[in-house]
Amino acid sequence: MINEQHHIHFRAATLEDKAALLNLEQAVVDAERPYNSQIKADAHYYDLDNLLQSEQASVQMAECNNQIIATGYVQIRQSKQSLEHDLHGYLGFMFVSPEFRGQGLNQKITQRLIDWAESKGIFDFYLDVYNDNQAAINAYQKLGFKPSLLEMKVNTKK
Structure with a gap:
């Protein structure tokens, strides 16, 4: 599925x-701007310092060249206290460079993230998508x- 000339390497991201x-x-912000x-x-979405250093988070990535x-x-x-599970895994920063889309990279990264969270006893996962x-x-x-839940919005400024 992945082009033979490209060697794809998966690993955890670091502060470097x-x-x-x-x-x-x-690139994520630009890709989402048409939807909002x-x-x-x-705009900045992520607290990368926290995500990269926290024991409560894992940032995974794929590299090529x-x-x-x-x-x-x-x-x-x-x-939420109304749910049966006390903790959940929230997925974000899901991005694949356009020229590498359609090769299953998002699926592989998501599975690595889920495996990491499951090793910590987390089995419920959420994400946001436009x-x-x-x-x-x-x-x-x-x-x-x-x-599972649709967020709705309105802007009343004319």
């Missing part, structure tokens, strides 16, 4: 990867995710 990850964060016109021009081509994280979070991002929804459904 932060600069490259910040660049990819902007209110995203700030200088020493370039990060795919990312994702799982963070162990407190669940309602109009059908490609992402399809990818997550292939992994067994199902829609």
